[in-house]
Amino acid sequence: MLYPDTVEAEVLVHKPWFVATMFGVVLLVFMAFNLSGTGFAELMRPVIGEPSTSGLYGRFAIGFAIAVIFTLNVVLIGFAPLKLQIGIVWLELLLLFIAFFETFHLSLPFIREKLPFLISQGVVTTLYVSAISIVIASVVAVAGAVAKLSSNGFAYAIASFYTSFFRGLPLLMQVYLIYLGLPQLGFVINAVPAGILALSLCYGAYMTEIFRSGIQSIDRGQWEASRSMGFGFALTMRRIILPQALPVIIPPTGNQFISMLKDSSLVSVIGVWELMFLARTLGQKTFQHMEMLISAAMIYWMLSICLELIQSRIERHYARSKVR
Amino acid sequence: MSAQAIIEARAVSKWYGQFHALKDINLTVHKGERIVICGPSGSGKSTLIRCFNRLEAHQEGEIVVNGVALHGRMSNVAAVRSNVGMVFQHFNLFPHMTVLMNCMAGPMWVKGVSATEARRTALQFLERVRIPEQANKFPVQLSGGQQQRVAIARSLCMKPDVMLFDEPTSALDPEMVSEVLETMTGLARDGMTMVCVTHEMGFARAVADRVLFMDAGQIVEEGTPDAFFGNPRHDRTKLFLSQILKH
Ligand SMILES: Nc1ncnc2c1ncn2[C@@H]1O[C@H](COP(=O)(O)OP(=O)(O)O)[C@@H](O)[C@H]1O
Ligand SMILES: [Mg+2]
Numbered sequence: 001m002l003y004p005d006t007v008e009a010e011v012l013v014h015k016p017w018f019v020a021t022m023f024g025v026v027l028l029v030f031m032a033f034n035l036s037g038t039g040f041a042e043l044m045r046p047v048i049g050e051p052s053t054s055g056l057y058g059r060f061a062i063g064f065a066i067a068v069i070f071t072l073n074v075v076l077i078g079f080a081p082l083k084l085q086i087g088i089v090w091l092e093l094l095l096l097f098i099a100f101f102e103t104f105h106l107s108l109p110f111i112r113e114k115l116p117f118l119i120s121q122g123v124v125t126t127l128y129v130s131a132i133s134i135v136i137a138s139v140v141a142v143a144g145a146v147a148k149l150s151s152n153g154f155a156y157a158i159a160s161f162y163t164s165f166f167r168g169l170p171l172l173m174q175v176y177l178i179y180l181g182l183p184q185l186g187f188v189i190n191a192v193p194a195g196i197l198a199l200s201l202c203y204g205a206y207m208t209e210i211f212r213s214g215i216q217s218i219d220r221g222q223w224e225a226s227r228s229m230g231f232g233f234a235l236t237m238r239r240i241i242l243p244q245a246l247p248v249i250i251p252p253t254g255n256q257f258i259s260m261l262k263d264s265s266l267v268s269v270i271g272v273w274e275l276m277f278l279a280r281t282l283g284q285k286t287f288q289h290m291e292m293l294i295s296a297a298m299i300y301w302m303l304s305i306c307l308e309l310i311q312s313r314i315e316r317h318y319a320r321s322k323v324r
Numbered sequence: 325m326s327a328q329a330i331i332e333a334r335a336v337s338k339w340y341g342q343f344h345a346l347k348d349i350n351l352t353v354h355k356g357e358r359i360v361i362c363g364p365s366g367s368g369k370s371t372l373i374r375c376f377n378r379l380e381a382h383q384e385g386e387i388v389v390n391g392v393a394l395h396g397r398m399s400n401v402a403a404v405r406s407n408v409g410m411v412f413q414h415f416n417l418f419p420h421m422t423v424l425m426n427c428m429a430g431p432m433w434v435k436g437v438s439a440t441e442a443r444r445t446a447l448q449f450l451e452r453v454r455i456p457e458q459a460n461k462f463p464v465q466l467s468g469g470q471q472q473r474v475a476i477a478r479s480l481c482m483k484p485d486v487m488l489f490d491e492p493t494s495a496l497d498p499e500m501v502s503e504v505l506e507t508m509t510g511l512a513r514d515g516m517t518m519v520c521v522t523h524e525m526g527f528a529r530a531v532a533d534r535v536l537f538m539d540a541g542q543i544v545e546e547g548t549p550d551a552f553f554g555n556p557r558h559d560r561t562k563l564f565l566s567q568i569l570k571h
Contacts, residue, residue, distance in 0.1 A: 221414055224410075225410075230430070231430075
């Protein structure tokens, strides 16, 4: 939460100038579009007559109606308590999206037919590739962060070379490098392990920096208190420093997890049958690309929402020691 | 055995880069002795006592704590540190742990004491610093004076042979200073060996066996409280005391 000033202020969406501006902008925007061919114009037929010949008056009437609905909606939501506001706005935005997808005229039976395979093969692969990569990336990140903060020249050099290299190359290139490059050295590697390796190393590099800044954000006094009691380096790190760094580390790490979930689609280029791969291939035969792509998009989104929920839970857990 | 030395520093010198922070320090702390170190800011007081548990490394001379020499690559530094308690100016409690856990962590993780045993010890020492009722709170929920008393209890739980205090009251509001000083006076009365960096002259008079005055990395003057306050020999000491006692 931002700092809540105790001075009472009128809700923004109830200020006359704001309501008027909003109304005006919506009116102008919707007048600029020609909506005479849409279903909304059909609804307006009693007022504007035949939509296609209604001209400027028709445009104005349609824009005016939309502006009234929009403004009324926003002003009314402004009266609701915070939680309800959030819920209603989410729901409305979701409905708009569904309305947008409606315009594709998707074939629901086709989706229903393919969905089980999309989930049992695609989602499962995506999930286990990301989950394993996330675990390895976290371990790499802790080691990398410690190395980058150490006074050992070798450790620092290796860690900084690693982060520089893997943050500097496009992930797609890394996937190819590992899948096609390692066999040159005599390590023949399957597509799935190659994908996991590429994802782990790439995200490990980003997370190294996140962990390093988290560890650095902890006051020196914590190290001193801990070491002065006889705790060793590893114990101090595990029990004193990392638990305190976690609240700093978790939000950007949550970002990384969500981004990794979707970047795991890059391993489809080496033929791993994960969600993205199937979404592109399943609809090919019957030219029903949109069905599969949109289903996959929704699945990615739902998985991301799960990660967001887990993240907010963990954040709440670590907020305990901060309350006065 | 009353004259057994717990800390012995001989001809200790320390540099921070080019800066000579400690110059030829000689000091012996015997078992049961209470030593107060004072001196102007930047004179090296913190540096000196932080050398006694090797939070800082010295470059020349010898420091022996409990019979263990503190120099070079030490493999047993944890053993020395667990016998030397340290209380910091800014408390440095572990904010993610409850007060009780702050006190239990050391015995459990360093000495391998069982949780039940550690809890008993912790409650006993929290009782001693008179805040057993705060055991399940987190440090941020306590006042500064309470936090510093928890820090003292946390150190005591390790059953140290000597306690080092680095300006334990100088970050506290005036009305909280006395509760911490009372706790420290109680410790002194029970025979704890203590080295305190502090400017609380009332405390020094009441409990110190010896008062040391440091300036520019050197121990300039040393004596019993009566001699030190009543009859300071060096000009720098006189100047310092006049500044400190003016108010
Ligand atoms: N880590 C450090 N690096 C460089 N100089 C330091 C460091 N710590 C302390 N010093 C310097 O050493 C001198 C003594 O510091 P300190 O022991 O903290 O003094 P005091 O506790 O008496 O105020 C000061 O001049 C300070 O600037
Ligand atoms: Mg100091």
